[in-house]
Amino acid sequence: MTEHTNKQFDADLESVRSQFLQMGGVVEAMIQEAIDALASGDLALVEKVREREKEVNRHEVEIDESISRILARHQPTAIDLRMLMAVSKMLTDMERSGDEAEKVATVARRIHESELRHIPVIELRHMAANVRTMLHQALDAFARLDPILAAAVVRSDKEVDKEWKGALRHLITYMIEDPRTISRAIDMIFIARALERIGDHAKNMSERVIYMVKGADVRHTGVKNTERLARGEEDTPASQDE
Structure with a gap:
């Protein structure tokens, strides 16, 4: 962020930045606890995730209010306005990531409160670790303004999308080969889908960081063009260079 003669403005901007990072830390914890609940059947973790979701919602409201106050009281420069606009958009993605983590925890409860029979064997911990890493890196990129x-x-x-599609194929195969697995397989599909969406939200937030730092809207430009723009190079026609 830029330096200002108005110390209150600087303090207000830093408050938004630090509170958003705190909110992100809560969502990271929710993802881990939800997956741990699925693996262990520890229903206390499910309740912890639900409590954290309330905390995430409080952060969202407070940060929204802070941004509104800053815009009303100050006249942000272009770069600061980009930061505030980016955080406002990122708030939605972060809150929805928390919602998805809560969905994982809720389905984990349903699975472990059932008779635990006919559960298809599928490994989702790697996918969960990947999306948690993505979220952490998105927060780190925001904190360090690192495009x-x-x-x-x-x-x-892209890798998370591949994992989601692979999990879906495996689960459909389970249901075809053994109809007794259908109910639990659908639960696992819900979980895998929730994880994939968290990855999407982390990607969206990262695109906002690039916009915030470089002033470039990289949505729908392709991965390679995104990388070029992050380095400060010229965009190329979207030949879909993934």
Whole structure:
């Protein structure tokens, strides 16, 4: 962020920045606890995730109010206005990431409160670790104003998409081969889909970081063009160079 003679303005901007990072830390914890609940059946973790979701919602409201106050009281420069606009958009993605983590925890509860029979064996911990890393890196890119790291998160989303499609194929195969697995397989599809969406939200936030730092809108430009723009190079026609 830029330096200002108005110390209150600087303090207000830093408050928005630090509170957003705190909110992100809560969502990171929710993802880990939700996956741990799925693996262990520890229903206390499910309740912890639900409580954290309330905290995430409080952060969202407070940051929204802070941004509105800053815009009303000050006249942000272009770069500061980009930061505030970016955070306003990123808030939605972060809150929805928390919603997805809560969905994982809710389905984990349903699975473990059932008879635990006919559960298809599928490994989702690697996918969960990937999306949690993506979220962490998106937050790190925001904290350090690092467009290169943000572009790396955008590329990582491709791998998560592949994992989601692979999980879906495996689960459909389970249901075809053994109809007794249908109910639990659908639960696992919900979980895999929630993880994939968290990856999408991390990607969206990373694209906002690039916009914030470079002033370039990299949405729908392709991964390689995103990486070029993050490095400050010229965009190329979207030949879909993924």
